[in-house]
Amino acid sequence: MKLPAAVCLTSDSGVRSFLERTLGGFRLKFRASAAELLKDPPEKGLVIIDSSLPDMSGHDLVSVLRGDKKTSALLLVLTGPGPHSPAAAALLFENGADEFFPFPPEASLFRARLLNLLARSGTRAAAAQNPAEYVFGSLKISPEARTAYVGGVRIKLTALEFDILLYFLQNQGRVVSRTVLLERVWRQGMEAGPRTVDKRIESLRSSLGPFGTKIRTVFGLGYIFRL
Amino acid sequence: MTPRPRVLIVDDEPDYLAIAARIAAKAGCSVVTAATAGKGLELAAKEKPSMILLDVGLPDLSGFETARRIRKLPALALTPIIFFTVRSELDMVAEGLKLGAAGYVLKPFDPDELQRRIKAAVFPA
Numbered sequence: 001m002k003l004p005a006a007v008c009l010t011s012d013s014g015v016r017s018f019l020e021r022t023l024g025g026f027r028l029k030f031r032a033s034a035a036e037l038l039k040d041p042p043e044k045g046l047v048i049i050d051s052s053l054p055d056m057s058g059h060d061l062v063s064v065l066r067g068d069k070k071t072s073a074l075l076l077v078l079t080g081p082g083p084h085s086p087a088a089a090a091l092l093f094e095n096g097a098d099e100f101f102p103f104p105p106e107a108s109l110f111r112a113r114l115l116n117l118l119a120r121s122g123t124r125a126a127a128a129q130n131p132a133e134y135v136f137g138s139l140k141i142s143p144e145a146r147t148a149y150v151g152g153v154r155i156k157l158t159a160l161e162f163d164i165l166l167y168f169l170q171n172q173g174r175v176v177s178r179t180v181l182l183e184r185v186w187r188q189g190m191e192a193g194p195r196t197v198d199k200r201i202e203s204l205r206s207s208l209g210p211f212g213t214k215i216r217t218v219f220g221l222g223y224i225f226r227l
Numbered sequence: 228m229t230p231r232p233r234v235l236i237v238d239d240e241p242d243y244l245a246i247a248a249r250i251a252a253k254a255g256c257s258v259v260t261a262a263t264a265g266k267g268l269e270l271a272a273k274e275k276p277s278m279i280l281l282d283v284g285l286p287d288l289s290g291f292e293t294a295r296r297i298r299k300l301p302a303l304a305l306t307p308i309i310f311f312t313v314r315s316e317l318d319m320v321a322e323g324l325k326l327g328a329a330g331y332v333l334k335p336f337d338p339d340e341l342q343r344r345i346k347a348a349v350f351p352a
Contacts, residue, residue, distance in 0.1 A: 034331065035325065038317065038320060038321035055328065056324075056331045057340050059337075060331070064315050064317050064320050064333075067315060067316070173337050174335035175338050177242035177246065177335075179240050179243075180242075180313075180334070218246060218338070219245065219249050221246050
């Protein structure tokens with residue numbers, strides 16, 4: 001039987017020795033940084049990424065690999081500290097991670113889940129660009145139907161407010177500047193400017209009811225959405 | 228008292244420049260900023276910062292070319308440079324890291340992550 005292979009990305013000797021111990025029988029190749037991996041990125045197979053890399057966050061690297069045609073079919077498994085909330089974990093998977101294990105994972109479970117993932121990989125469907133629905137507690141958002149519900153009650157949002165909400169959901173826990181919102185979300189012909197952004201955000205906060213406080217202002221210069 | 232390490236931030240987007248400056252200050256650094264590559268290069272030569280946070284899509288010169296020019300200044304040949312950018316294409320990230328960047332942070336960004344990276348660059352263990 002052909003031994004399973006994996007590229008392991010870590011600069012931490014503790015993580016490395018855990019992987020060597022736990023994945024006995026795998027053909028393991030180690031890389032110590034994102035720079036080393038991207039010199040000659042694999043195009044298929046399993047990549048295990050320590051989320052605390054010296055040069056890039058594992059989360060960002062997953063987005064980069066998943067976003068490129070050559071590397072989009074890789075099986076991407078992250079391990080490390082965090083994510084710190086279920087919503088942050090959901091975002092990790094939406095951005096393309098196949099699995100996440102808080103470090104150190106239970107060894108036999110880790111090995112068994114990786115083997116399952118490899119066994120299923122032949123039938124792995126292309127990653128969806130966007131999930132059909134975002135559900136966080138009583139907040140439910142459907143990008144396709146363009147509907148948002150809080151506690152089962154549909155909330156009224158303008159098209160622009162819905163787009164802002166979607167952009168926040170796709171960038172949870174990250175600082176989004178007003179300029180970026182204007183560039184990425186506003187459409188041509190709309191009234192634009194920092195004050196307009198603030199007004200729209202206020203209106204979105206109020207429409208979101210209890211979830212409105214999840215949009216926090218950052219130093220008066222941008223916003224961060226944390227569920 | 229030990230002087231605070233100086234960080235140079237080069238970004239043409241005023242909001243990101245201001246947010247990053249606050250985060251660097253919170254990380255215990257003094258901060259100088261520039262909105263263009265030209266001004267950034269001038270400040271880099273003058274201030275000899277401990278670390279440089281560099282946008283890639285600058286109006287006058289790409290961040291990568293700016294980094295190459297910074298590297299040619301003998302006093303800054305080894306100064307950690309972190310790219311801070313919306314450019315998430317694999318080839319771009321690979322090129323940035325190939326230039327010897329200490330880090331590559333994608334925008335929109337996690338403020339805790341940026342602060343950790345700045346601290347790791349200016350206060351190496």
